[in-house]
Structures are given as structure tokens and as C-alpha cells.
Amino acid sequence: MDHAGSGFVNVCDHGAVGDGRTDSTLAIRRALEATPRPGGVLLFPPGRYLTDTIYPPDSVTLLGHAAFGYQDPGGVVLSPVKATQPRLIDLNGKVGTRLVGLTLHGQDLGEDMDGVYTARPGNREQHVVIDNCRIEHFTGSGVAMGEAHVWTVRHCIIFANRRDGIDARNAFDGWIHDNQIPANGGCGIRVNNSVTITGNRIEHCGEAGILFNRHYSQHVQITGNLFCSNRGPALVIPKGNVRAISVTGNTLRNSGLARSGDPHHDCHCQFDGAQGLAFTGNALHVLWNDNPTHGLVLRGLVESIVSHNTLFKGATQQLILDEGGHRDSIIEHNPGSLKLPDDLDS
Numbered sequence: 001m002d003h004a005g006s007g008f009v010n011v012c013d014h015g016a017v018g019d020g021r022t023d024s025t026l027a028i029r030r031a032l033e034a035t036p037r038p039g040g041v042l043l044f045p046p047g048r049y050l051t052d053t054i055y056p057p058d059s060v061t062l063l064g065h066a067a068f069g070y071q072d073p074g075g076v077v078l079s080p081v082k083a084t085q086p087r088l089i090d091l092n093g094k095v096g097t098r099l100v101g102l103t104l105h106g107q108d109l110g111e112d113m114d115g116v117y118t119a120r121p122g123n124r125e126q127h128v129v130i131d132n133c134r135i136e137h138f139t140g141s142g143v144a145m146g147e148a149h150v151w152t153v154r155h156c157i158i159f160a161n162r163r164d165g166i167d168a169r170n171a172f173d174g175w176i177h178d179n180q181i182p183a184n185g186g187c188g189i190r191v192n193n194s195v196t197i198t199g200n201r202i203e204h205c206g207e208a209g210i211l212f213n214r215h216y217s218q219h220v221q222i223t224g225n226l227f228c229s230n231r232g233p234a235l236v237i238p239k240g241n242v243r244a245i246s247v248t249g250n251t252l253r254n255s256g257l258a259r260s261g262d263p264h265h266d267c268h269c270q271f272d273g274a275q276g277l278a279f280t281g282n283a284l285h286v287l288w289n290d291n292p293t294h295g296l297v298l299r300g301l302v303e304s305i306v307s308h309n310t311l312f313k314g315a316t317q318q319l320i321l322d323e324g325g326h327r328d329s330i331i332e333h334n335p336g337s338l339k340l341p342d343d344l345d346s
Contacts, residue, residue, distance in 0.1 A: 009035045010043045018047015023081050025052040035060050038096065050081040054089045059096035062089075066101035068134040070157065070180070073103040083110035086117075088138070091128055092146070093121035098129045106138030106161070113139045115161065119146030125173070126150050136160050142184065145171040154178055164190055165205065169213045176200060187211045188230070194219045203228035206258070214240030222247045227268075231258035233292075235269040239300070243275035253285045256292035263321055267294040268314070277304035284314040286339040293317040295336065300325040311336025313343070 015027035038059030064076030172193035227234035256266035
């Protein structure tokens with residue numbers, strides 16, 4: 001039953017059916033209308049709900065039961081009811097909205113359907129939070145952002161989406177922490193401006209682990225993450241306007257799995273023209289295979305530091321490919337060794 005006095009509304013009390021067959025769109029919209037605001041909670045009991053795009057209001061939480069694992073969805077599963085939806089949950093212009101404990105399963109429907117979309121309203125800060133959710137099998141990105149402002153993605157599994165895990169190439173003032181971001185077709189994360197990325201595992205993604213927006217990225221902090229077996233580099237800073245980036249305390253292994261023979265992609269990191277980059281205290285390693293051929297590929301760094309990283313069995317051909325063109329930069333004290341072809345236990 002509804003507990004409107006306590007701020008909770010149950011979608012099933014408004015006709016939603018979590019049987020995996022019933023279209024619950026209208027029931028979910030009725031329940032949202034009945035949810036108190038600000039601060040109301042729309043509760044989804046365990047089940048699989050089919051729905052057209054959901055448009056939550058400001059300052060409302062969509063709450064499920066996060067009983068998923070790495071391989072399996074579980075608890076509350078929301079899926080699109082038709083292939084023509086542009087996204088499953090639309091937070092465009094929303095402020096203070098929370099998604100908690102939901103599995104969003106795109107069923108590989110349509111073309112370029114995103115799991116969640118968000119962008120800011122005018123110049124307001126959003127404070128949108130996606131927490132403890134599993135977002136998978138969308139033909140677009142798991143989480144896609146326009147010019148989003150102040151947002152958090154935490155404690156999630158963002159898995160097997162055709163494009164990116166998190167596309168924040170135009171977003172800023174965000175936090176991405178303690179997530180598992182595996183097997184997305186594009187990048188694990190596309191990043192732009194003033195984003196903190198901490199404690200994530202980013203692996204098996206098709207293009208790169210993290211790719212910076214070359215037109216304007218700055219003030220990004222990347223700390224304490226594990227990058228594993230991405231098919232391109234773990235980190236890519238392309239030539240452009242990327243500046244004031246800190247990368248420290250990360251572990252990078254087996255990058256460039258699908259890019260053999262191209263040192264600019266068969267590497268752990270490609271940094272081209274970065275300004276004010278601090279890349280220190282990271283561990284680069286090759287484990288059980290022959291990628292990457294190159295550890296770091298560096299070109300045209302400006303007032304940057306690449307130092308005190310370890311490349312223990314860090315590549316198979318060359319630890320650092322330094323293509324020069326740097327200005328006022330330090331590249332030193334990066335000890336390491338090549339992984340030999342007959343080394344099967346690294």
C-alpha cells in the first residue's frame with residue numbers, strides 16, 4: 001500500500017505489474033504523479049517491469065532492491081517496452097533526483113537507446129545521483145549526459161552497452177566512484193571537465209578505458225582505479241585542449257588487446273599534447289598475454305610530469321615511446337622491464 005504520509009509510494013498500488021510481460025508505463029506515471037515532492041520515494045517491489053521512457057520529477061527517488069550480481073540482473077529490473085525509445089530513464093533538466101537499487105536492462109533493443117540520460121536545467125546545479133544500480137545491454141550508452149552539472153555515479157555495474165559505459169564528454173563537476181564498468185563497446189568513460197574518478201574497475205571496453213574530450217577537458221582526477229584488458233589503451237588524451245589532469249595510484253594491465261601492431265593504440269596510455277599532466281605512482285603490467293606492445297606513448301607534453309611509475313613486465317616491445325616535442329616537462333624515474341615471449345607466469 002502507499003505510505004504517502006511517510007513519502008513512499010508503491011508502483012504496484014497504481015497498477016504496475018512486475019511479470020516481465022505487462023506494459024506498466026501508465027501505472028508508473030500515475031505512481032510518479034502521486035509521489036510527494038520534494039523528497040518522495042517511488043518504490044519498486046522485486047520484479048521485472050516493462051515501461052516506456054520514465055520522466056522522474058525533481059527531488060524524487062526511484063528505489064528498488066539491488067539483488068544483482070556480476071553475471072545476473074536481479075531484484076528490480078526495468079526494461080524498455082519498445083525499440084523506438086531514445087532512453088529508458090530521462091533526467092533531462094532534473095534536480096535532486098536519485099536512482100537507487102535498480103537494474104536497467106536494455107535488452108539490446110533499437111538503435112542508440114541509452115539507459116539514463118541527464119543534462120542540467122539552465123545554470124542550476126543538478127545533484128543527480130545514480131547509486132547501486134546495474135545498467136546493461138543498451139544499444140547506446142549506459143549513462144549518457146549532455147551538459148550535466150553536479151552528478152554522481154557510484155556503486156554500480158555498467159555492463160555490455162553497445163556504446164560507452166558513461167558518456168560524460170560534455171558534462172562537468174561529477175564524481176564516478178566504486179563502480180565496475182566492463183565490456184562496453186566504446187569507452188568505459190568519456191570525460192570532460194572537473195570530474196573525480198576513484199576506485200573503479202574499468203575492463204574489456206572496446207575503444208579505451210577512459211577517453212578525454214580533446215576540445216576542452218581539465219581538472220580531472222583519476223586515482224586508485226584498476227584498468228584491465230581494455231581493447232584499446234587504458235587512458236587516452238588526444239591532441240587538443242586537455243589540461244591540469246592528475247593520474248595517480250592506478251593499476252593498468254593488458255591494455256590494447258585488439259590493437260596489435262599500432263603502438264598508438266596497443267599501449268597502456270597515449271598522451272598527446274597534454275598540458276599540466278601529472279602521471280605518477282601508477283603500476284603498468286602485462287599479465288598472461290602479449291599486450292600491450294608499448295607501455296606509454298608520449299608526444300608534445302607541456303609543463304607535465306611522467307615520473308615514478310613502475311612498468312614491471314610493463315610491455316612486450318618498448319616501455320616508453322617518446323615521440324618528443326615536449327616543453328618544460330619531466331619524464332624520468334619510470335623503472336621497468338619487458339615481458340618476454342616465454343614468460344608464462346607473470
